[in-house]
Amino acid sequence: MKFLYEGKTKKVYDAGDYYVLEFKDVFTAFDGKKVEEVKGKGEVNAKFTELLMKVLEEKGVPTHFVKRDGNKLYVKKAKPLPLEFIVRNYAYGSLLKRLPILEKGQELKRPVYEIHYKSDELHDPLLATDDPIAAGLLSEEQAEEIRNLTMRVNDILKEVFNEAGYKLIDFKVEYGITPEGKIILIDELSPDSFRAHKGEEIYDKDLFRKGASGEETLKRYLKLLEDLERVVA
Structure with a gap:
């Protein structure tokens, strides 16, 4: 995978057919002025996204979600x-x-x-x-x-x-x-x-x-x- 960029809570990679969002184990607030690392937080946010985007897809809302692997989401390119x-x-x-x-x-x-x-x-x-x-x-x-x-x-x-x-x-x-x-x-x-x-x-x-x-x-x-x-x- 090719590393593309890193934000406050995610790293983004190019995996060829898909992008990969790697959720970080970090809480941030106030434009990054307050930061705390907490083990497992990234996977929890990935699970939320998987759950809710699947619900939306079933109801006809198009999303980029493809699959989840731990704290990583494979998503359609957009x-x-x-x-x-x-x-x-x-x-x-x-x-x-x-x-x-x-x-x-x-x-x-x-x-x-x-x-x-x-x-x-x-x-x-x-x-x-x-x-x-x-x-x-x-x-x-x-x-x-x-x-x-x-x-x-x-x-x-x-x-x-x-x-x-x-x-x-x-x-x-x-x-x-x-x-x-x-x-x-x-x-x-x-x-x-x-x-x-x-x-x-x-x-x-x-x-x-x-x-x-x-x-x-x-x-x-x-x-x-x-x-x-x-x-x-």
Whole structure:
């Protein structure tokens, strides 16, 4: 395999027909300012991604997932878009700063769909709906397709999480373009990229952000994974 690049939580390789995502045993927060290594964390995130992408594929959402081998995912090749897409179901995080009339944890009357430009230096700024089209990053047809896919992902994941007894607070997804020009879901689906609550308890990376150790946080990840596997099986 040819090494391509390394991010905060993954290494990426070219394996010929596929890319390989190697998930690292590390928690990071605050743009990499807080870091802690925890054995087994990479494989847990790979398992989350495998589980949820399989569910989405079964429901008609195209993803890059091919197979998992421990903490490695073999995925279809696609050119990543420099954009992140977020859906918010409850008032939490940065949405409270933008809409201070909301109460923390309040269920929204309809999900909020956001587009962000991927840039650690700029802290992933929020874009207006037409910005990616005006900048030539997406065609109007691609923008509409991605919005529809993302809202479909939300519907599917909300149902799975609800059945397991959790609230899907919000999540981030990314997309890529295959050599054939098809838009597919890429990257990962894990508690690093979504928020999940059960009552007042947090089962995502916010726990680590709020001061819990990596080991404590991983225990919550494992409990959530176990509950989701039970529902999906």
